[in-house]
Amino acid sequence: xxxxxxxxxxxxxxxxxxxxxxxxxxxxxxxxxxxxxxxxxxxxxxxxxxxxxxxxxxxxxxxxxxxxxxxxxxxxxxxxxxxxxxxxxxxxxxxxxxxxxxxxxxxxxxxxxxxxxxxxxxxxxxxxxxxxxxxxxxxxxxxxxxxxxxxxxxxxxxxxxxxxxxxxxxxxxxxxxxxxxxxxxxxxxxxxxxxxxxxxxxxxxxxxxxx
Numbered sequence: 001x002x003x004x005x006x007x008x009x010x011x012x013x014x015x016x017x018x019x020x021x022x023x024x025x026x027x028x029x030x031x032x033x034x035x036x037x038x039x040x041x042x043x044x045x046x047x048x049x050x051x052x053x054x055x056x057x058x059x060x061x062x063x064x065x066x067x068x069x070x071x072x073x074x075x076x077x078x079x080x081x082x083x084x085x086x087x088x089x090x091x092x093x094x095x096x097x098x099x100x101x102x103x104x105x106x107x108x109x110x111x112x113x114x115x116x117x118x119x120x121x122x123x124x125x126x127x128x129x130x131x132x133x134x135x136x137x138x139x140x141x142x143x144x145x146x147x148x149x150x151x152x153x154x155x156x157x158x159x160x161x162x163x164x165x166x167x168x169x170x171x172x173x174x175x176x177x178x179x180x181x182x183x184x185x186x187x188x189x190x191x192x193x194x195x196x197x198x199x200x201x202x203x204x205x206x207x208x209x210x211x
Contacts, residue, residue, distance in 0.1 A: 027104065028090025035072040035098070036060040046085040048100050052077040055091060055100040058084075073098055 031040050034057040047061035048054065054072055056064065064070035064079040071077075085091065091100050092107040096115045101107040 026090075028092055030091075032091065032093065034060050036064070036070060043087040046089075046091070048083040048085060049077065049079050050081040050083060052079065053099040053101070055093065 029043075032046075032055055033039065034041050035054065037057055037060050039057065041055065041057045045058040047056055047058055049056060049061060049064060049070065052070075052072075054070075054077065056070070056072075060070070061079075061082045065082050067079070069076055069078050085102075089102055091102065092104050093100055094107055094111050094115075096111060099107075099110065101110065
């Protein structure tokens with residue numbers, strides 16, 4: 001009898017230890033909370049919205065179907081139909097967009113296609129944009145250096161052109177001044193010639209008239 005009592009005591013102690021230790025739920029059989037009600041969803045009252053693929057409680061799903069939409073996770077989603085889940089169905093939730101899938105492979109594929117691949121594409125797009133920006137900067141820098149190198153060569157040419165223009169202008173002014181002087185001299189000579197001939201002739205006429 002004493003042996004049986006000891007055995008029973010050991011069994012009760014092991015049972016208490018098992019109850020005290022929290023057992024982890026099997027993957028896909030965790031309890032989920034309704035994003036609309038904020039309450040735990042019973043396994044026999046789970047529905048999945050279509051095309052949103054969100055896990056809702058039965059009452060919240062019916063209301064969403066009647067309204068045609070629902071608000072969850074801070075965003076409004078359309079609700080065109082409901083998929084009623086069996087109590088034994090496993091549910092795997094995507095941590096990025098909270099969509100529910102019935103097997104882990106589907107959830108991982110969705111996560112890779114919709115999130116990881118998109119992130120990689122976005123990262124490649126950023127790298128390409130940065131490469132184009134760096135190329136444009138390098139080309140602009142090279143063009144600025146070439147322009148700086150050409151400036152000392154261009155300035156003497158411009159100075160030479162300006163000097164040539166100034167010399168051409170000066171020679172033109174000199175030629176015009178010489179021409180004007182020559183015209184003035186010729187005009188003076190003509191005037192003197194006219195006076196030398198015209199005055200004696202007029203004097204002779206007056207003398208003849210007086211006589």
